[in-house]
Amino acid sequence: MNNLQEKKKIVECDVAIIGGGFGAIAAAQACLERGLRVVISEQYPWVGGQATSQALCVLDEYHDPISEAGVGYSRRYGGFRQSLRKHYQEGYRLSEFGRDQLYFNAGNSMNSMVVAEPPAALKVIEDLFEKSGGKDRLTIFTNYVPTDAVVENRLIQSVTCDSDSPNQPSLEIVASFFLNGDETGELFPILNLPFLIGAEAKSEFQEPHAPDDAAPDSVQSFTYCIAAEFVPGGSFVISKPDDYEFWKEKHGDYFYLDAPGARADDPALMFSAKKGRNDLPIPPAFYYRCMVDRANFDDPRLPYSRTIFNVTGNDYYHENAIGKEDRQEIYGRARSLAKSYLYWLQTEAPRDEGGYGYPELRPMPELTGAPDGIAMAPYIREGRRLRACQIVTENDISTATAKEARGSHFRDSVGLGCFIIDIHRRNGAPSLSQMSRPYQIPLGALLSPELDNFAVAGKSIGVTQIANGAYRLHNVEWAVGEAAGEFAAYALEEEISSQQIGGEQLKEFQSRLVKAGVPLCWFEDVSFDDPAFEAIQLLSVCKLLPMSREHLRFNPYYSVARSRKLADFVFDRLDEYGVDYGSLRRKVVEIHCTRFAQLLIHVYRLLERQKWPEPLLRATNQPDGDVESLLFNDVIPEGMDETDKHAYKA
Template sequence: MRLSAVPSLALLAFLSLAMPEAHAQAPTVPAPFELTRVLDIEKRRAVTVAVAPSDVSLSCEVLVVGGGLGGVAAAEAAAKRGFSVVLVEPTRMLGGQLTSQLVPVPDENSHVEKEPGPSTKTYRALRQAVRDYYNAQPGVKRGAGKNIGDCWVSRVSGLPTVWEKAIRDRLAPYEKSGTIRRILMRHQLRSVTRYSGQERINYADLADLETGKITRVGCQFLLDATEDGAALALAGSPFRLGQESLAEFGESLAPETANPSWVQSFTYCFLMDWQAAPGPILEKPAEYDYFKSLGEYTLDYIYRDKAEPYSVRYKVLGRVEANGRGYLPFWTYRRLIAASSFMGKTSPVGDLALINWRGNDFHEESYLDKPVDEQVRILERGLNFAKGFAYWLQTECPRDEDPTKLGYPEMQVPADGWAIHPYIRESRRLQARTTLTQNHLRSPDPAAKWGTVFPDTVGCALYAMDIHPSKGEPPLLSVALPYHLPLGAFLPASGPTNILPAAKNFGASRLALASARMHPTEFLAGEIAGSLAAFCLEKNLRDPSAVHDSPALLAEFQARLKAQGVMLRWDEILAP
């Protein structure tokens, strides 16, 4: 497990360092390193950054880097309190997991729709907007918009474009008022610079991925909502990466030896629609035979939620009985649109399904901490691995009606059916004043209904600890109790004081973040960070730790969160 206050040698290589250039501004010191080339993750290429001075300069009170779920939640939370915001996103879509990463059927818990409930009121309103959209469409059966895909992994579904519209609609009033000063799409963070002699960030340089030109944004707070904790690394904030050992936190599920290379696998998700007649077969991708030899191109799924792992061989359209229970079809698992949700239609013809399965879950290599060219190569391999699974489904998947017959050419990948960003499950994690661990998600009391209740609790979450392994690592799926997020997990133990984690990068062990990485908790993390930055600006606090250290300020901040629909304790949600 890597603890880093400054970049490791591998990270230095990943950052493609140039010598720091001198800046004309006297109040600042150069960034510890600046990228000469940055990753364009959407187009899987390296972009050379212009060495000329920045073309545009902006200023804001809150700079949010990353337009995923945490980022949009953070931007709205800060703008709602009247503070100026600049939001930055490297792809052409806001929404992260729900949009560019193509997981628009969110992984949630059974309490998420309660009022009051876990995550946030804003998150539930976003979900409801998607339902309202589909319920208002002509031809939709009464109530079918609640889960237009009739999928069984989630209670809500919908197209990525519909989710993004719901997000854009929420941000639009703040853009119109000018509180959100700019949303910089297709921009990647290049460097972060501090005030001279201070542990505070002054500005960040952002590279336009189409031109390579730089936009400099001055800010009072920088919120890292990136998918991989890149802003923490560039700012020199201490972070964790990889698997901790048993000795570090006493987590029973941790291995005896730490392993910094264990970073959860990433996935290129894709869409398939079901056509009435067979369609064209995809081109066989590079390395297909090798990828197939890994044994992941299968409808078998190994469950590890009991003492002994067990395997289920799913059918594409049929139900399977195994281990004393029934298992629904592979096709409907993450179906986005069910034809049967519309009047006079039946599935599967006309269905649109999301494929996020073991067959496109890339274990072979992680792109984190790699040079830019290596990142591009690894991402391309990950995409080819996913294309191999789509090819296998069309050509070699056993058919339900006769397993000796192979392939479902009825399944077709639409022209825009590939994710523009891989689904990222693991990020660098802040070394914080408090580290959330497995032990806070469990209890030695078998009658316990929830995990540790922190005095500085700022939110509620729940999901299993679910690790999609790296190469050579055993998978893990282990239950968790409903648990709480402490404010201390959002406060740096050292380093810059005005950079805050706003996604799946707050202070937690790898095991704890294997639960907290899911859609509603990432959104919650962003809303906490955005609200904390706004609270500090209102109180003229330069260091957010002051909120943690003052009982009066902490109580006021917790009351603020609760008033905006962030529940702080599970005993306020669960019935006695």
């Protein structure tokens, strides 16, 4: 449409998602499945963020306790993972090795259990939208950025987005609910929302590893990922970048073969594992984020192995681009760094067998949508972060401060995450890594106290910079987006504002999430397909049940005889809340074959038929107090002596 014919196009919908990042995909799917009309506006030609335009569909999940059995993530995310696998399993001829894999990994990547090439991920996302009803109710506008908004009486009325193409009109998106779906929080300044950026001062959140003084420009590095395949005997050396020597001087200390455990004085090999310092293994650099391993396939369409380089060599930490007027120039310099690292790989990287340079590395523009084989969009680790109703901090998740098996308990949990606190080198500050506890995502971290029809559907939620290091990964960003989409649908159906909800409303919303297969509390042995999943999750999040301080197990199918103290604990609490459970306690506790999961289903259905007691709905984030370890149903029985045997027979 000619810009002269129509200066502005008005688009109406139920939910507008401004920014089409990875979390936005989950949000859109949730809204579509609830029957809503959805509009997504996205800056780049491809929606999907990390998985597509940023060329990083190497799902960065914490291998344990994230489980192939549907633990630690939702049913929808599990479906996305399986669709990525099926793209290769059903679309290509596999080798014997590929067919024999119990959980297929197209690239045999050491960093991820599920990988895919960006166009494959885009195709899976498009199919996901179609199956969710997107053909009739979803509109996507690419190459658009938000520039203005109208807000009245705490409600966003519309958001205006402009195209980078002179032939496209501006969009005025009118919606009942708005979600921030990008990874830099571009809507926050447009909406005049307070936000966090860079490093907070230690005095603000009392985080042990925060600096004494705030450093707003100290933002994590971002990366232009490189897609390449290895063609034995080939030569695909790019032209030497004009600024190659500049980057060798400025960033050359990081030009080495990188993989977990490697460093400049102890680099990885390209194709072989090695023992590094202290005899710790260092995996091959090529297979660190490998998308396609030729060993998995017997198909002429995949003749060579393909990988993504997203390492210290192309991590750009020299400037913060967030909110800068010259952001595109900064991105241009970061892209030049990536080209220089690619040239170094092709010409100077030490070869495993001796010599230098891997000219056989062919950049793959067909995988990135950009002519140089470098991602069309930068991989953003950290942008603006909403000053939300709830701010998650280092103290909530770090093993140094959270001493139990899980991070802080949030009564308003809407999803789960698990990853180390991994903060890449920052503009003006070094990297930081800490172990973390498996953690929850509180609803309050998605919501602003300033607006009534808004939520965050990506990594720009209310977390500190340190907590962001654990909340920025694929599965967590999806979980945030899915919860935001579900909340938008719930708020519109129930005609409520997007302020923190509690009591009956919170219970109803969490019930809705759990029925959709979203976990709220960490149990490594309870999947979203478990018949007791709903009861276990909802009774745990409201703290009718305590959770072990020592492990993530629930042991749902032990008998009540094995967990009598825990059963008594549950019924004692029901007594405190004045719940009339009739003869249920006698029936399920005195019959030794009753499984604990069955007991919880009885209790949950009882509460559903009656009115949940208000004190239970008001349960707080506070710990249970001094609950003895023997309470949990994981005690290994000792052997019997003669007295025990006699008593048992009697």
